[in-house]
Amino acid sequence: MTANTSALTTQDSYETKEMYCEECEKHGDGYTPAVAFCVDCVEYKCVTCRKYHKRQSKTHKIQNYDSMPQDFYFEKCSTHTRQLIKFYCSVCSKEACQECKDNEHVKCSDVNHLPILASGIQNSNDLKDLQQNLDKLYTDIKYIEKLLEAKSEVVDKQEEKAIEACKDHVDKLKEAFKQHHQDVIHALDKKIEETIARLKKQRLELVQELSEKERKFKNKITKAETGMKEEVVSLNKEFKVLRSEHFNLVENLKALTADLEQAQKLGQNCILFIKLKITEQLCENLRQNLDQIQQTCILYFKLKPSNIQPTELSLESETRFFTFKKVHASAVERKFVFNFDINSPTDHISSLLVLSEHTLIKLYWTKCCLVIYKLEKSQAKYIDDIKFNTSPWHITKILDNKVAVTFQNERMIKIITFSKYIKVLDITEIPGNGYCTGIAYIMNQHLVVSYWNPASIKILSMSGEIVKTFDNQDYGQDMFIEPWYIIVSPDNLIYVSDWYKHTVTCLTIEGEVKAVFINDQLKIPRQLAVDEYGSIYVSGAKFKNIHQLSSDLTEVQILSNKSHGLNQPESVAFCQNTKRLFVGMPNKIKVFQVSHE
Template sequence: MATNFSASHTQDSNEIKEMYCEECDSHTGEYATAVAFCVDCVEYKCKTCKEYHRRHFKSHKVQDSDNMPHDFYLEKCSAHPKQLIKFYCSECCIEACKLCKDNEHVKCSNVNHLPTLASGIQNSDDLKNLQQNLDKLSADIKDTEKLLKAKSEVVVKQEEKATEACKKHKDRLVEAFKQQHQDLIDDFDKKMEETIARLKKERLELVQELSEKEIKFKNKITQAETDMKEEVVSSNTEFKVLKSEHLNLVENLEVLTADLEQTQKLGQNCKHFIKLKSTKQLCGNLHRNIEQIQQAYIQHYKFKMFNIQPTELSLESDTIFFTFVEESAVERKVVFNFDIKCDIDLISSLLVLSEQTLLISYYTKFSIPVIIYDVGTSHANYMDDIKFDAKPFGITKVSDYKVAVTFPDKRMIRMITFSEDMKVLDITKIPGNGYCTGIAYRNPYLVVSYWNPASIKILSMSGEVVKTFDKDDNGQKLFIKPWYLNVSPDNTMIYVSDRKEHTVTCLNYDGKVKAVYKDDQLKRPHQLAVDEYGSVYVCGFHSGNIHQLSSDLTKVKILVDKNDGLDQPRSVAYCPNTKRLFVGMPNKIKVFNVSLE
């Protein structure tokens, strides 16, 4: 039965004992034993192909099995894997298949059938000459081996002599070098003893001198501290006086009330009438005093330490070591700004985790890029990209290396813990209790905004609902689409942006509305940021601006707008340490340096 002929069947294989039909191998890929050879075609044929060939090519000389070449060379051509190598070009000194012969050796005049050329190789002059040449090479190699051995003995003796001389010279040089070092060490030890004695004396003198300067410095800074305390105490003297007057008002009111009750009980109508008139007049004075106290101005200030290096010059010349800066207003201005290119088309939320770490929630992708930026320049580098199975939206800081992120589509919140080098250590899922969007952390709770139904919920860190705010005292809806939220620095107020109502609402933690901000220049408010003084910054997505509001949602100013390069600002974050405001827009984050007016 015919079988497939493998390319592994080579001339050296012990399994191949007979030639196969080239016609069958070429056209059907089957193996068939060759029983004839066409001299004109230079091809081996099986019985069937031989009969077919004789019938159609009657002029061709076909040799039978006894007379055909039996020195088979079954290697395939590397250029034509289906062709056997059957020829040898004596001009090019290279073997060839039929295709190579017809194409590449067409101009060669000495291309012959390989088995025919090899038939007389055993008795050829070439083989005899080659054998003689090999015998001569063998004899030359033996003679060369004897010569190399004799020369090697001379080389070894020379090497031994040179090595011994080199070692002796090396030992002499090393010994001389060691002696020089020892001389240097001995000389240094002598100088060191002299120097130590001198330094001990100088140290004693220095200690005495520094001790005297330390006493002077302590006296100076103690006096500066005393002056500072007096200035701080006197900064709100008027308010403290009013506080004392308030106590007097309370006592006077109690006395007047007691006198009226006494004259009324005793039935002393005349005294009661006179007391009533005098009390009425005093009540007017009391109301004016009360109003004065309620409207009393409190001086705001921030303690500031001067960065003084305690050098000898500063100890003798400087007198101011710390002071406080009055902050009569929290209105801020933009000093200069720069951009961070981030190639993110939809920045949902920004979070300043530290002075050099900015996190972005990227709602159109399933990731949160982590950006590390240099606070001293406008240069920023992507550090990592945290992948998720859902789209992140709101993000808030829980601790220095932990954040909480909302995933509205999954109705869940994830707590992400980082290492100091901002590698993710742990991600914990907690129930979101609805389509959660904005999020803020108020120890030990999470404050979250929701759609459908629109509400604000206070959650425990395990996701349990503690409070829900969705209606006011009259049963009316508080919000239509509460988009983002934030909390005040003292954790007493919640600020919520409503993108449908174009408002910002201030609630306390009992759900009572304290203030509502609505302005024609604020359209589609998005993320909110709050600074250390309680000022609120809100993005106007359609109005293209950032509104600065006081803690009671009074408009301070439009801090930046389209003239400052804003285009559809969606997110905002504030860094209290660097006084920088980060505004997220499509494919860019603008960074504004802000300061008090």
């Protein structure tokens, strides 16, 4: 039988859709165009083979050219290379040729003809679900890319700083060692004048001996430096592996997405079906990778040179030249870069709150009002203000459109609800149960409120009912006298600033005192703020500074008037999304961009 060269040259092309006779191809008679399809045998037949097949299998159902399946899949089976892939087993999730179907999938209950199975894929729920999943996944990918960029920047800066510190310390030690040898040689040169011949020989021997010691010392300290570098680089190895896997998976997803779009455009339903199944699995792998990245915390650390005297004896006997300590993320120094100023009338700001990355709220104690600003990239615009009969003291966020404000003179708390345009929709009053000052929202629909006269901390329901009370009787001493402000960290620790005692106290929600911070440079502490890592920022009005404290109330650093332009800071607020710190002062609000060193 003469081979059909057109079918032969176009069988791998999905643009020319022409099927050839499978009977002729199996018996080596070349490629002959198919004009019929046997439903019972699931085989395409040419004119001649159809004729003989009708005679031999009279009961088989034959479909003519116009009614036979026209969506062809020309890939050959990898196991039975002369067989076309014509079936898809939904039980095994695997394509199959006739021999595979008869042998490997004989017990499978759901093996279907591929063109028939793929006929409705363009409008299938699987394809629609995948497309929706891809849209959602790409949105998540963009978020993770920002998260990766931020975390990667922190990791890179840590490594660079540690490596630079190693090098500086090594250079100093080498120089000290070299200087020591020069001093020895200089002292010996004085004796050479008296006994030149004897001392020349002695000098040569000594130089050789010192050179050998220096060589050994350099080898030892270089080894120590290399070991420290390796330890620093390996600390966040798991994060780096996840980052690499993420980039590879994203590239693969982009390629498969392009293949899916191409198959849809060309109507290649069989290819579309196979690519769909592959992409579904890749999406699941990528989703697991995204979850792992979000759950993986990078490790923070501090590296310091060992505190040794650089003498020859100490340098030769020393085995560890660096101290290495892992630290909590809240104990890492932040870098503060001035962003812009928000002009504010000369008056006292009792409290600041970042309601969203686009909205800032400040409370005026003396003017009895709440002022709203719209935040932009490098400026803030006044939007509106709300007048009250008495002075508001502290404000906390409950939801994106709801806040709670304390009014200590009225012994009242007001719940304010805003519209999406930050217009007041409703103001609800609940009992303050005393001279309420500081307020913070905590999990399970509760408020933590501080009080003075008498001093105490109370947990209230959203209706004002007292759930718990922590007062000085619980501690057997005056733990608080005037606790003006309060904040709750992401891990539900309560931090209280006491204006009279000049302290910041950390409590659990059960009232257990975890730590107390007191420092000569912190006087009249006022409002507190906390970032997503648990670092606490405290405004110190008297010394015109802001203290950054770790979650266990260890001093990390101090922002001063000299280096940051602070003038009697009374209030602070932190925006988690934009990483901005807002510092309220009598005549302006300073905005700083915050990042890891």
